[in-house]
Amino acid sequence: MADEKLAKLREAVAGLTQISDNEKSGFLSLVARYLSGEEEHVEWGKIHTPTDEVVVPYNALEAPPPDMEETKKLLDKLAVLKLNGGLGTTMGCTGPKSVIEVRNGFTFLDLIVIQIESLNKKYGSNVPLLLMNSFNTHEDTLKIVEKYGSSSIEIHTFNQSQYPRVVADEFLPWPTKGKTCKDGWYPPGHGDIFPSLINSGKLDLLLSQGKEYVFIANSDNLGAIVDMKILNHLIHKQNEYCMEVTPKTLADVKGGTLISYEERVQLLEIAQVPDAHVDEFKSIEKFKIFNTNNLWVNLKAIKRLVEADALKMEIIPNPKEVDGVKVLQLETAAGAAIRFFHHAIGINVPRSRFLPVKATSDLQLVQSDLYTLVDGFIIRNPARTNPSNPSIELGPEFKKVGSFLGRFKSIPSIVELDSLKVSGDVWFGSSITLKGKVNITAKPGVKLEIPDGAVLENKDINGPEDL
Template sequence: MATTTSDKISSLKSAVAGLNQISENEKNGFINLVSRYLSGEAQHVEWSKIQTPTDEVVVPYDSLAPLPDDSSEVKNLLDKLVVLKLNGGLGTTMGCTGPKSVIEVRDGLTFLDLIVIQIENLNNKYGSNVPLLLMNSFNTHDDTQKIVEKYTNSNVEIHTFNQSQYPRLVVDDFLPLPSKGQTGKDGWYPPGHGDVFPSLLNSGKLDALLSKGKEYVFVANSDNLGAIVDLKILNHLIQNKNEYCMEVTPKTLADVKGGTLISYEGRLLEIAQVPDEHVNEFKSIEKFKIFNTNNLWVNLKAVKRLVETDALKMEIIPNPKEVDGVKVLQLETAAGAAIRFFDKAIGNNVPRSRFLPVKATSDLLLVQSDLYTLQDGFVARNSARANPENPSIELGPEFKKVSNFLSRFKSIPSIIELDNLKVAGDVWFGAGITLKGKVSIVAKPGAKLEIPDGAVIANKEINGPEDL
């Protein structure tokens, strides 16, 4: 006899009740998520009804009012603000253990160092108290607690809290993996950054912030170096009583993965679930010209209202995995998809400089090079570069891990005039190298290729020492 959805849910409830590693809030949140998933309440978007949002809905950045000159008014704005960085990710894709935010990005400073320096400069300049919240996952919590101790004497209050810990679901019978003896970390997962809203409330942090007069939270990925506090956006939201703002930016061909904003039946939606037959159209830059940077500005009172009434039913993103040969499912949500539940939600079409994520060592090469400068914790584009686009960089597997990447460069080459770089094979770079135009450096299989100190390579293909 086939098991019904309600049978599955009641078996799941009794299995979850026995998991003593997680709180009642986490158990309830998890069962709620699975129940929604099993009931098939996935939102199907009718493709023909989709429209491109207008300027009222996606406000152009240039139309924002300038900031007040009076520094006491700026302080008033800052005193309403909290900065929250999503810090649940490990640096595994770049061959690192521990939180990704402690990878050194520039001049020996980590993502977290830069974030703290930026907020400290604001607090020092205006006499404000903007706190920094880090949302960790169970994967990054212990390490982060140790790391933040080094900021004890900085002028930034740092608070940490954990996002939910949910059990992975075994696909065959929809029971939690930990209830089958998988008691290690592999039995669990953090359910995506959409979980930031309930976790903020459940941790007690939300009420503590509201009691201190905080009104808005600026949420961003800890690896996005462009996600710095922008008071023009905050000022606009306060003036116009917008409860939610998603920063979007013009899409390039490199951005096929990002979510986008659409207008749909008078609502603003982020497409988390595009019907399969429309995926290619969705990725094109003709129809959808902007994408979500995952820099979000959200009203704290609105978060409290929506979480307490269980109104945030974001699209569920099923993420299939395998643990020790067992097929499992992680159900996740994205914070951007919450946009349709907030009043007067808007997008803001921001300059591309506010989106500078470091997802791979090719991104690290960009931000460590002379293409960027570092000042007051801000990584800014070097004005000496004429081309508004960044060079496209493709590094072979030999460069994938941060440690290997760093050991293969005596110093990071000058790339101000570079358009395109491809490196593959056993390639080693000397110091003071300059790369210009289109450069391809591909070592022959089994051969070591060393680029000498001071080499200038412009519009060239190099496969061996004879090509230099």
């Protein structure tokens, strides 16, 4: 039955003119693995906590030599790659998420460019920036990067693969069933970065420039900056792959974690965990770290493994319903490739290297006095003594960036805030200070305005009378 399905699908895919032969074969290979049911199941009893040799504590890394020339030599072996395929739709924006304004009028992409420029300027190095787009973000990104035309850094853009969504009940590509617009297609997850680097010609270009490592990170992670201690360690220890992990808090219980499994380091995602062990996986006692998706990978090793077709990452089936049609998309994650590389390690980094902006509540954190901006780097305010950030929950009225910004005359001071919960039609004046635990709830149909200069400490506010 699986063979019949695959043969039918193969025939249909052959007629798709919108994608390359490489994309067709990559897609069919993924589907063939999925249909064969070859998914490797993790045997719970074989899971071990990685030792410090496998997941190296950040403070055990040697500082690189202070010599400017030596630092330049290290940096000249590096390229930075940002995953730029995501749209800002969850935050109410059109176009690539990386062009949302984060702070002082700068977008994610502006900050990334400024960071690399200041690094290159300081050391006289040539670290290029690569942006891996999806077909959803490609055209917009090409227009956006024009504004960096006078920048001193090399910026390369390339597209990740475009695969057809499969109509679930017939198991045929949706574009062959008449869905020829963008909705008929999907980008197959960031695990596709490795073949896409080669198919685009960018990997060979980097190797020809003497680059050895690529630092990969999500474009919305403001903490993912070039770290000389990590780069120095990888080059000297010849680790082909490094995943930055950081200690779990209760907010990160679903994040993938690193385990030692059958003599190698491996990523364990919640989807692979047997139901009976999900609570154990989510606890922060046994699994203390999670994957930040900051990855450092050796370029020659990528070439070797892709050309040998050896990167068989776990398949993530993602069933969706689009326009009333049930479709299936198969994806992979870049972190899952760790087990195929030689001398792969994790590095347990400070939480400051994981500062993603997934929602407007995260935007409130990075726009507040909790952080300042120096040379494109978001620096945490030392006046905040608590190592973890305040937890912020904003109601649906704040979900879209436009409405979020409209509801604050200025972002409140939150250096001494523990938690904030806001629900209902709430509006904030300017120069407000929030401390301790603050809950603000506007009753249905009531507009609740927090006045300019208000200081709210450990308060529950349900109406103007509580102010």
